[in-house]
Amino acid sequence: MKLKLLGTAILSSAMAFGAAGLAQADDFPSKPLTLVVGFGAGGSTDIQARVLANVLEENLGQPVNVVNQPGAGGGVALARLANNADEGYTVVFGTSMTITFGPLSTETTYELDDFRYVAGVTLGQSAIVTGEDRAFGDTWEGLIEYARENPGTSYATQTALDRMIIEYIARQEGLDLRIVPTSGGAGMAPLILSGDVDFGYSGGTHSGYADSGEMPVLLSLAEDRLVAFPDAPTLPEAGYDINAAEIRVVMVPKDVPDDRVERLAEALEAATRDERFIEITEERILMPVTYIPEDEVTQTLRDQIEGYRTLLEELGGVPED
Amino acid sequence: MIGFDAILSAFIAALHYESIAIIFGGVLLGYIVGVIPGLNRAVAIAIAIPLTFYMSAYAAIAFLIGLSKGTAAGSAVSAILLNTPGEPSSAATCLDGYPMAKNGKPRKALKVGLLASVIGDLLATLLLIAVVIPFASVALKFGPYELTAILVFALVFVAGMAGGSFLKGLAAGGMGIILGTVGLDPETGAARLTFGYAELMEGVPILPLVIGTLALAEMFAQLDEHRRNKGASVIKLGKSSEDSLSYREFKSTLPTIFKSTGVGAFVGALPGLGPTVGAFMAYGLAKRTAKDPDSFGKGNPNGIAAAESADNAVIPASYIPLFGLGIPGSVSAALLVGAFMIHGIQVGPLMLREHPEMLFTLFSGMIVASVLMLVVGWYGLRIFAKVTNVPPHIVIAIVIFLCLAGIQVQGYGTFGLATVFVFSIFGYFLKKFDYSFVTFLVAFIVTPMLEMNLRQSVILSGGDIGILLQRPIALAFVVFTALMVLHLAWTAYRRWLGDRLKARQS
Numbered sequence: 032m033k034l035k036l037l038g039t040a041i042l043s044s045a046m047a048f049g050a051a052g053l054a055q056a057d058d059f060p061s062k063p064l065t066l067v068v069g070f071g072a073g074g075s076t077d078i079q080a081r082v083l084a085n086v087l088e089e090n091l092g093q094p095v096n097v098v099n100q101p102g103a104g105g106g107v108a109l110a111r112l113a114n115n116a117d118e119g120y121t122v123v124f125g126t127s128m129t130i131t132f133g134p135l136s137t138e139t140t141y142e143l144d145d146f147r148y149v150a151g152v153t154l155g156q157s158a159i160v161t162g163e164d165r166a167f168g169d170t171w172e173g174l175i176e177y178a179r180e181n182p183g184t185s186y187a188t189q190t191a192l193d194r195m196i197i198e199y200i201a202r203q204e205g206l207d208l209r210i211v212p213t214s215g216g217a218g219m220a221p222l223i224l225s226g227d228v229d230f231g232y233s234g235g236t237h238s239g240y241a242d243s244g245e246m247p248v249l250l251s252l253a254e255d256r257l258v259a260f261p262d263a264p265t266l267p268e269a270g271y272d273i274n275a276a277e278i279r280v281v282m283v284p285k286d287v288p289d290d291r292v293e294r295l296a297e298a299l300e301a302a303t304r305d306e307r308f309i310e311i312t313e314e315r316i317l318m319p320v321t322y323i324p325e326d327e328v329t330q331t332l333r334d335q336i337e338g339y340r341t342l343l344e345e346l347g348g349v350p351e352d
Numbered sequence: 353m354i355g356f357d358a359i360l361s362a363f364i365a366a367l368h369y370e371s372i373a374i375i376f377g378g379v380l381l382g383y384i385v386g387v388i389p390g391l392n393r394a395v396a397i398a399i400a401i402p403l404t405f406y407m408s409a410y411a412a413i414a415f416l417i418g419l420s421k422g423t424a425a426g427s428a429v430s431a432i433l434l435n436t437p438g439e440p441s442s443a444a445t446c447l448d449g450y451p452m453a454k455n456g457k458p459r460k461a462l463k464v465g466l467l468a469s470v471i472g473d474l475l476a477t478l479l480l481i482a483v484v485i486p487f488a489s490v491a492l493k494f495g496p497y498e499l500t501a502i503l504v505f506a507l508v509f510v511a512g513m514a515g516g517s518f519l520k521g522l523a524a525g526g527m528g529i530i531l532g533t534v535g536l537d538p539e540t541g542a543a544r545l546t547f548g549y550a551e552l553m554e555g556v557p558i559l560p561l562v563i564g565t566l567a568l569a570e571m572f573a574q575l576d577e578h579r580r581n582k583g584a585s586v587i588k589l590g591k592s593s594e595d596s597l598s599y600r601e602f603k604s605t606l607p608t609i610f611k612s613t614g615v616g617a618f619v620g621a622l623p624g625l626g627p628t629v630g631a632f633m634a635y636g637l638a639k640r641t642a643k644d645p646d647s648f649g650k651g652n653p654n655g656i657a658a659a660e661s662a663d664n665a666v667i668p669a670s671y672i673p674l675f676g677l678g679i680p681g682s683v684s685a686a687l688l689v690g691a692f693m694i695h696g697i698q699v700g701p702l703m704l705r706e707h708p709e710m711l712f713t714l715f716s717g718m719i720v721a722s723v724l725m726l727v728v729g730w731y732g733l734r735i736f737a738k739v740t741n742v743p744p745h746i747v748i749a750i751v752i753f754l755c756l757a758g759i760q761v762q763g764y765g766t767f768g769l770a771t772v773f774v775f776s777i778f779g780y781f782l783k784k785f786d787y788s789f790v791t792f793l794v795a796f797i798v799t800p801m802l803e804m805n806l807r808q809s810v811i812l813s814g815g816d817i818g819i820l821l822q823r824p825i826a827l828a829f830v831v832f833t834a835l836m837v838l839h840l841a842w843t844a845y846r847r848w849l850g851d852r853l854k855a856r857q858s
Contacts, residue, residue, distance in 0.1 A: 100765065103536075103553035110550045111765075136541055140550070185812055191541050211808045212538040218804070227495040227812065 059291045063094040065121045067112065069105030069129060076105075076279070079153070080124045082311040083302055090298040104190070105129035106139060113141040115284050119291035126155065127278040128192055131335045135343060136191035143336060146282045149292055150299045151323030151331075153312055155277025156257050157193075159250040160237045161230040162223045169247035171269055174230060175204055182207035187219045187231030192339070196252070196266075196275055197232070199342050203271065220246075234277075238317035253277070258319055274338055279318075280328060296325060362712030366720050371414060374407070375717055378415040379724045382422020383732065387429045396423055410710065414717040421473055421721045424627065424664045425729050428465035432656070433458060442663060444631040448648060448655030455651050459733065463597040464605060464653045465660045466729040472613040472661030474722040476668040479617050481715045484675045496808035497819060501829035503802040507795065508836050517786075518844065524782065524792040531556050532799025539807060551767045555800060560768045563755050564775025565782065565793070571748050571755075572780045578745065605657040608638050616662030620669025627666040634662030668718060675711065 066087070068080045077099060084095040100108040105125045112123045123146075134142050161169060167177035178184040186208050188194040194210060201208050211228055213219045220236055222228040223246060230249060240246035241259040248260035254276040256265055266273045281299055283292065302308050303322040312320045323331070365371060385396040396419055407415065424442075431442040432449035445465060452461040494502075507525070534545045535555035546552040612634035620630060638658035639648045648655045759768040782792065813819035820827045 101554070102557075103550045106553065107550045137536070137543065137553070138548075183814060209811050209814065211811050212804065213808070214538065214804060222495070222808070225495055 059119065059294050060091050060093045062120065063096060064091065065117075066095050066097050067108050067121060067123045068097060068099050069108030069123060069125045070099070070101050076124065076126065079279070079308075079312055079316060082308055083124065083152070086302045086305045086308050087298050090301050091294075103137070104133065106133050106137070109133075109146070109282070110140050112282065112284060113145045117284075119283050119287040119295065121283075122149065122295065123282045125280065125282065127151075127276075127280055127332055127335070128190065130280075130282070131332055132190075132192040132195075132339055135336070135339055136195075143332060145285055147285055147287060147292055148325055148328045148332065149281040149283060149295045150325060151278040151280045151328040152299055152303050152320065153279035154253060154319045154321055155234070155279065156238060156259070156318050157232070157234050157252040157275075157277055158237055158248045158257060158260070158263065159193075159197075159230060159252065160223065160233045160246050160248050162226055163245055163247070165226075165229065167229075169249065171249045171264060174249055175206070178206045178208065178229075179204070183209050184230075185209040185211055185228045187211050187213045187222050187228045189213055189219060189232050189234065192275065193232035193252075195339070195342060195346065196271075196273060198346055199273070200271060202346070235316065235318070241317070259317060273342065274331075274335055276331075276335075278323065278328060278331065280332075292325065359712050362709060363716040365410075365713050366414075366716035371411070371717065372720060372724070374411045375414050375418040375721050376724050376728070378418025379422040379721055379728050380732075382419035382424075383426035383725075383728050384422075385419070386423035386426020396420075410713055410717075413710075413714055414721075417714065417718055418721045418724070420667060421664070421718070421725055422728065424473070424667055425466060425469040425660075425725050427663075428469060428656075428660050429462060429733075432461045432465060442631070442659070444635040444659035445656055445663070447635065447659070448650070448652050449659075451649065452651035452653070452656065457651070460597045460601075460653070461651075461656055462733050463730075464602070464656045466726070466733070467597075467602060468605065468609050468612075468657040468660040469664040469729070470722055470726045471609050472616055472663070472665040473668060473725065474719070475610075475613045476617045476620065476665035477715070477718045477722060480668045480672055480675075480718075483621075483672050484711075494825070495823070496805045496812065497823045497826040498829070500802065500805040500809050501826040501833070503798050503805065505829045505833045505836070507798055507802070508833050508840075520785075520787050521791050524787040525795040528792040528795025528797075529799045531561070532796045533803065535800075538804055549767070551764075556796075557764060557768065557771060558797070560759055560764055560771035561775050561796070562793070563759060564772040565779030568752065568755050568772060568776030569779025569783060571752050572776060573783050575748055578748070601653065605653050608654045608657045609661045611641075612638060612658040612662040613665040616665030617669040620666035621672045627663045630666040631659045631663040634658045 064087075066080055066084045068077050070076045077097075081097050084097045088095045100111060102108075103110075106129055108123050108125060109129055112121065115121050130141075130143055130146070133139055159171075161167075161174070165174075167173040174184075184206070186197055188197065188210050189212075197208065197210065200206070211222070211231075213222060213231070219228075219231050219233060223231055232252075233246070237246045237248055238259055248257060248263040250269055251257045251260070251263050251265045252275045253265065254274065257263060266275065281295070283295070300322050303320050309320050312318055366375075381400070382396060400416060400419055427442040428445050428449065431445040432453050449461050449465060452458075530545075532555070534552055536543055536546075536553050543553065551557070615634040615637055616627070616630040618630075620627070635648075635655060635658045638654055639645050642648065642652075642654060644652075756769060756772065759772055764771070781787075809819075820830060
């Protein structure tokens with residue numbers, strides 16, 4: 032019995048060492064990868080991730096499994112990734128807001144430097160939107176003028192970030208706004224369409240109304256003007272020094288070795304040129320595909336955090352860490 | 353407004369052989385689940401949701417609707433043959449079904465049950481189609497003020513109608529409300545009752561909570577039951593000539609079926625009451641209006657017909673508040689909301705506007721499901737009855753495995769499993785001490801919606817209660833709620849007075 036146990040022990044440890052040795056000697060990746068999505072199944076991030084996984088699978092020569100870890104606006108997935116020791120076999124596909132503004136607005140167990148940002152692959156198209164036939168029309172100047180004359184103009188917020196931006200704008204323009212919380216695009220849309228709320232934040236819902244014109248865009252929150260709404264100015268164009276551009280990024284824990292990050296980046300760059308990924312992103316989700324390499328995307332995220340911190344200080348409060 | 357063409361093409365889509373195959377699969381699975389005691393509709397939907405991830409949105413919803421309908425019809429089988437309702441809502445079916453089966457007419461009882469199920473279901477589905485469109489056309493009139501008023505009304509109504517001890521109902525509802533407030537405050541972003549778990553920031557995840565309190569807790573309760581009484585008798589299907597259903601006998605149950613369908617549809621259209629209440633109310637009504645009330649409980653086919661048609665009518669009717677107002681009228685309707693969301697569809701007033709083709713395909717799918725239910729039930733009677741012979745110790749083990757596998761598939765991880773176990777223990781004691789889990793669950797589901805809408809109303813109106821005068825629908829529901837509270841208080845007071853009088857006399 033004891034001998035048998037000893038035998039098993041020796042055999043299993045030999046196998047463990049053997050496997051470890053193999054993994055190091057072999058080219059990365061030598062086993063299936065996991066692509067974690069920090070949002071529920073069926074959302075735009077999830078749909079995009081499933082196509083991305085298919086495309087990556089072919090390039091990397093290993094299965095890529097999509098796993099949903101919803102919660103805290105993508106924060107649950109990042110909190111788990113920070114403690115992950117998979118050496119690059121587990122990656123998170125998520126939005127930049129989770130890592131840039133998340134740690135500033137709530138208590139998180141992670142921060143920017145806990146991860147490496149393999150690449151940015153898609154640019155977000157968030158915006159400030161309104162409904163049809165409003166008293167102020169469908170321009171940003173019109174809204175500002177209207178809101179100055181009508182204290183109590185209402186705004187529908189969805190995230191802590193857009194709340195901060197609108198509070199900053201309200202202070203700069205001297206507006207008295209009623210800021211209404213809503214849950215997601217599905218919660219915001221009825222309020223805007225029915226006219227119960229004057230204007231609001233939209234992550235991507237407005238793209239669905241691009242053809243019908245029921246949800247005009249007042250202000251682009253992306254770095255450039257929106258693809259589907261080229262008439263709406265960006266934040267800097269409207270006179271606000273804020274960069275709130277959302278980027279969809281692929282992240283790994285900070286201790287993943289360089290050669291593995293490079294291999295993943297190579298596969299991602301190929302994916303951004305793949306027709307299937309471009310089709311799902313640009314035609315269905317209506318967001319532009321791009322490829323932003325690690326150095327550049329990390330610097331952008333760092334700059335955004337600095338910008339948000341300055342804004343919060345001006346507004347009178349960075350939450351204590 | 354949606355054109356006739358769209359409706360027609362929706363029906364054509366539902367009659368495609370692939371759709372029929374999917375709905376058939378749902379009905380068949382639902383029927384089997386319904387037959388097996390202890391596997392109920394909510395569990396079946398909860399377990400099937402992950403399976404639908406890889407289907408198209410329409411296929412997924414059609415499958416779930418077929419499943420949901422199938423369970424209601426299937427549950428009659430075990431209620432009649434085993435005196436064990438496959439669904440709690442079939443408890444009323446046991447009253448006459450089991451005696452009739454014991455008298456050597458099991459097949460007749462099963463056929464009455466099946467026909468009543470199908471007719472009740474079909475009529476209520478037609479009612480749903482007729483009622484949802486007028487509801488949806490005024491959809492955008494239901495802003496945060498109206499929704500707040502309706503949700504408060506629903507909470508009071510469910511709490512008042514759930515019955516049983518008032519204090520226990522209050523406690524169960526209170527637990528639901530407390531759990532419903534867990535997570536980030538929608539306005540300030542402050543973490544409430546999260547105890548540092550990032551997983552709780554968006555609230556207690558609903559699926560682990562439901563699977564824990566309903567499915568796993570039920571399994572524990574049944575395990576307990578199984579340990580105590582192992583020798584439940586099983587009826588074999590007989591072959592006597594009396595055991596067939598003549599057309600005349602069927603015709604004599606039709607008035608009962610129509611009446612009970614009305615009761616079921618009414619109960620289903622009100623949020624929270626559920627099929628059990630509907631079935632018992634219809635049974636009571638049938639017994640009270642019958643010429644021979646004494647024959648009820650001894651194998652009267654009208655008793656089976658009343659319970660089954662009402663039970664089945666509740667389900668389509670509970671989709672009226674769901675599609676029209678976004679309020680889930682039953683546990684399975686609440687679970688369907690989740691399923692819809694997974695497939696990117698916001699259930700509620702805007703559905704007709706945003707996904708009209710989807711809604712009509714869905715309706716036609718429901719009618720197809722009703723017809724398939726008849727086919728599955730009629731030809732499968734004898735085979736399905738054999739499923740009840742599976743020993744409970746095997747069923748229970750399989751169900752527990754499926755529950756946990758479902759959570760794992762959803763990506764809730766270890767935290768999800770822990771949540772399931774915590775709530776299974778919680779649910780077990782809810783059952784043991786007879787607390788209404790309907791009140792608990794409805795409160796849990798309604799609270800976050802109520803909080804969001806209430807806050808929106810207060811902020812938008814600037815805290816001015818006079819806004820109600822400009823919103824007549826909201827005002828009406830506020831008045832209804834006040835009347836309801838007064839009514840409940842009055843009946844409670846009368847009962848208390850009566851009890852005191854009795855105590856003094858004795």
